[in-house]
Amino acid sequence: MQQWFAAGNGALDLSQSDTVAREYEIAVTPIVPGPPVLLFGEGAVVWRQLATAEAPPLRHDEGALAIVHDLEQMGLAVKAPSHPARLSALPRPWLSSFRHELVYALLQRVATAAGIDMVFIKGPTLRAQGLREREHSGDVDCWVLPGDDIRLAAAMRSWGWTPLILPFTGTTIGHSLTLVAGEWGCAIDVHTSFPGMRAHPDEAFRLLRESAEPRSFAGVRAWTPPRDVHAVLSALHDMRPHNGVAPSDHAVEKASTVLCAAGRGVVTVIDRLDAGYVLRAPLERSFAEVANRYNDSLPPRDWGLRMETASSLRHLKTLKFVPVRYRLRALVRLVWPTVETMRIALEDPRATHRTVFFARVKRVGVSARKLTARR
Structure with missing residues (x-):
């Protein structure tokens, strides 16, 4: 008897979700480029059986056999037990938007297939780590080595994302490459550095990757920063000038709050990233006893440019x-x-x-x- 296995680039159990019509039970991203597939009825029953290794007796059930063949054609089932896209779990969503969670899973699968090391930053993980109140983010942020942003962008084209090529894309100046969403409706920011630190992008990513913790999105294993590293990145984001305007007092207080929430371990991270110049003001409010050590810190080389008001x-x-x-x-x-x-x-x-x-x-x-x- 032929054996099939559930496959996909991420899948979620929507049976108890109130974000979709009640009849839909499962959301799966196929292994061929296309939007998520929402399964219901017998299709959901059969796919769930394949995912839990409880394959239906296809030899005696022509209806189930026809459904499995349809799932295979849709890129939702495979015959090889060792297939890299095989799924053997069906978790419930932990993000408020199941589509965004599927984007995380898909991006991780595409990066893995391309041999690209990647860490997801910001977004709902900050909420999960107790570093911010807001859960949902409108886009997905990830961090890769310089040069891998272009490779990842090329790999995501077939899935409907178009890279926004700017004047400094592909150089060491721009800190991220935006992939504009198609029908998925979720943009992706691929970082190769982060404004506010003097550490070389390669060194900064090495710290990020070596300390990263596993986190699952739609059944796909990915990586996110530990709490202290993530707090520093969040604070740097708050302290970034916007259109040449220095961060407001509210932004400084916000950065101070997140640093304080993560604890004194952030100081070691700040030292390794050489981010003391930018974070000295929030440190004065969160850890005043160490703030003075950064009085003579040098600014990042592009900080003066970021303070220029005319684009x-x-x-x-x-x-x-x-x-x-x-x-x-x-x-x-x-x-x-x-x-x-x-x-x-x-x-x-x-x-x-x-x-x-x-x-x-x-x-x-x-x-x-x-x-x-x-x-």
């Missing part, structure tokens, strides 16, 4: 930090973004080349006026 001028100043071999490409992207990038900016994936051309011309004019006004 056009900030971009031009940033060029001097770009390796020489990438400067021409970055300058071209600044002045004349790719067609794909402009379509994303226009929120029109079908924008004609004529529309894109005039949008580019308008963008150049706006930037020129801003630069002229600064003189």
